Amino acid sequence: MISVPVSLVVVVPMCASLLIAVLGLTKYRCHWHISIVATFVSFIASLALLYNTLQIGRISYWLGGWEPPWGIEYVIDYYSGFVLVAITLVSLLTTVYAATYVKREVGESRDLSFAILNMLMVTGLHGIIVTGDLFNLYIFLEITSIAAYSLIGAGKKKGALVASFNYLILGTIGAIFVLIGVAYLYMITGTLNMADLRAILPVHYDSKVVFAAFAFITVGLAIKFALFPLHTWLLSAHSLAPAVVCSVLAASILKVTAYALIRVMFTVFEAGFTLEVIPATEILLVMSIIAIIVGGILTAAQTNLKRMLACSSLGQMGYIVLGVAIADQMAMTGSILHLLNHSLMKGGLFLIAGAIIHKVRIYDIADMKGVGRKMPLTMAAFTIIGLSMVGVPLTVGFVSKWHIAVGALKAGMWYIIPVIVASSLLTAFYFGRVIRNAYFASEGSDQGSSSKAHDHAHNQHGDRNSESRSEAPPGMVIPILIFAGLCIILGTAAFIPVSIAEKAAIMLLEGT
Amino acid sequence: MELIIAKHYYWIVIILVLIGLYAMMTSTNLVKKVIGLNIFQTAVFLLLIVISTKEGGTLPILIPYEYLHLFPDPVPYVNPLPHVMILTAIVVGVSITAVALALVIRINIAYGTIDEDEIARIEQDS
């Protein structure tokens, strides 16, 4: 048992951002070192916190020593501990990547401000997970979003500015919906502390105000994590931003908003209310199925690599909601696992897209021929993660799909299976296309013969995969490889995340 | 009718929310959208302020013991917490407005216009 204050994961990045800003005034530049150290400290702290939680159960931290429900409370339980580790890990890896990437792709002049905003975003992300206070949740949500709006616009593409603006408008509407919901709950109960709300609310479960609050918060968060009909902003924002920002957007921001939704549905309200009193799960079930199918079809139609990756998030977020909507313990476990697993997969994929753009300036899938030979490590990572997205066994993607599918069957919802199958096939199609393009240099028959002649010449000294390798710098390749490696490690030693996620699911569904 | 008058403060909030949403949805001018966003936000702030008031409520200030005899009856006071929350929310709102306006300025530099339709046309042409 290592004693770690919960506030560490929030305070350290926040202080780091201030420190970077202050040091930025001097000539001495070490902003990325500070960022990496701060995210690394957060990651280690989150591991320690998760460990402690598994030992002793729920950890509560009173901010400033004020006793809840008056003061703000930070909470680590199985659920938040699990997600916190995932998000701090993504923060760490993307920050490492950004240290190399931003200077080269975004520009020297924006390097410093990028680092500051990145740290603020990380602060917000970690805050959303640990907070046990609804209003505080709103604040962290907005801190994250404001930093994200600015970072999206930081890229060189001017389309990113418009995308960022649209995201800002819709994101703010979503946030304010959340605020309205919080206001309603406060009207009824006079408290903002989640645990306190949980205790007081059951008396008011038949009140229309509570219904309205639930609806506002759900819709507000659903806008933020782009559940199907509310997804319009996502495509351009997630594809035009600098790759490292895309990675954080898809891997962290979508995840923490989905996290917050599950938090509200099952911690602020009781599972009994969410599942029985109101038809929320039925609506979410239908919406998530549509999201999975339509998201898959939309993705298959994309020609731009980053846009394809952005689009595939729609279906993947659908999976997370699907598991929640099935509301079986096993499916719920699958959802919580998918929060982690999709973070690893999509975070890695966007970083790979960034590396490819950085190295060979390829944006379209059709142009990717021969990338597999030029960047063997990067494309190997892409292949592994692609297989994981399809749900091939021994990767993380399989673990979450298995849990959601078996959970659905247990709950008697056999019609979920064709949906999962169809989406797996679509995923196999659109990732297969990229991998095929990347590995097989030539397609046309005339090209084939010419490249063959070329090969004959090369065969004298061995095979041609040795020719002109040019990987991205190690600062970018290493995070990519860690993401891909984790996809396999956590897919093989899956009992580690599964056992924690199972505890979290039981806690959420049964309230113990 | 009675409902409308009795709860007039809520109606004001609702009207403001609708005005804000309307402005955001219909106008193609990006600055007008930001204004709409602000109206929308402010309306929700008002809602939170409204729910904290009490009739005849005073400032929520702790009265030192030696002056307590000046107030023979216990006084109802306004709940301070929503006010604190709104103070924070206003800060958030201002920050968002700042970011939004900064984006509008950069859009104007990049495209030479702040009209949504024009931008879409330029994007299509390129």
Added chain:
Amino acid sequence: MEAVHSIVPIYAIAVPLVASILIGLSGKKPNLREFWSITAAVLQFSLVASMLPSILEGNTIEFFLLTLFPGIDISFRVDAFGFFFAFMSSFLWIITSFYSIGYMRTLNEHSQTRYYICFAISLFATVGVAFSANMFTTFLFYEVITLCTYPLVAHKETTTAMKGALKYVVYLLGASLAFMLPAIFLTYLTAGTLNFDTQGILAGEGTDVLLIIIFVLFIAGIAKAAMMPFHSWLPAAMVAPTPVSALLHAVAVVKTGVFVVAKVILHIFGVDLLFQLGIGTVFIYVASFTLIAASIMALRQDNLKARLAYSTVSQLSYVILGIALLTQSGITGGVLHIVLHGFGKITLFFAAGAIYVATRKTEISQLNGIGRQMPFTMAAFTLGALSMIGIPPLGGFLSKWYIVFGSLEAGQLPIIIVIVASTILNSCYFLPIVYAAFFKESAKSPVISDALTDKDSSHVTYRTSLKEAPVFMVVPLALTGIGTLVLFFVPSVFLDLAKMTALTAIGGS
């Protein structure tokens, strides 16, 4: 029968995987690279063979690797059937390795390192399937085979090769994701386990309708078994280089398909349950249909490899037919046919490849008189063809004999007619080739010389005297050809194993 715990199966499975890494590292030194391939093949075969005594005593060898999460394990169990399959595959891999070296070097193919890596991995996965102790492990290795043979099928990277490979991967991966995976979900949910059991695990669980759905999903999902209507990937995969075709048809892919079908029939459902459900009979007729229809299609092919491919589709149905009869002799015959067809078909493909390497001929109509140029090759081809038809004293006769016997036991007389009809059809599409090769005059048609001039003509000089393929290719194909003969006279090991498989499956009844 007792269970022995041993790590040997893991070694046997891991050898090609390690070899694939070594092959990748020594890509610039072709001799070293080929050395690793051969060493791995020999080592794997010896490791597999070392388990033979224990298996023949009736033991099973078990090894538990790891638990992914509760309910999902990766573990291995070598029983007679799995051993039988691994024994055959690893033996044929040795021969195929030699043959590949001859083929690839003579044609001076590109991307040879990739080729050998994928080849080794596919053997890793094939033996993995053979030794799996549960459906999940089987599924895992099954998918690995699909993915690592894709680059092999697409090896030529021409438009047709890419198209054929695409069809290949779409059929195999698509069917397994769309049907087999849901079937595994349902099995897990119904039986609560995925571990194979000699008496089946689904008996007494779930409703009949559910079980039939699971069965149909499994059979549809295992597209590698090339049952109609999921067979058309196999002719499409003919674009692959010939050693790869041999791998697909004899060593790894389709054999894995029928092996997994047999596993599902015997160890997931169990003989008793299938009797009780009555789907065995329906299944027999589906297999019979495939058997006849594919033979007729084979008749119409002029491309030698395409004809062989359709012949495989038809021959695989023998295996499935035999097992689906659910009788002692039927299962013995079906299982035995896996190896006999393996030896026969690999000979035929090796011969086809040798003809291509030596003369660049691919169509049957061009083969007149080829027997005089390449007597060894065509002699082996003849042995293989006769074995396919099922003429004694060649191996193919044995399995057909048992299957006929099995259908008598099961009281399915129409099946005998099917077998007779297919034997006639087999003769119709194989014997003309043999006849043309040995007895027709080689017409010096302009078509052939055209085909020769625009190819690399340096090492193909046109003459009718003896002109065999390189020795690296002729020796393997002669060996397998003789193998079909030997298996008829000394089938003891394989026959014993097949009988043990049948006995354990029928055991209870």
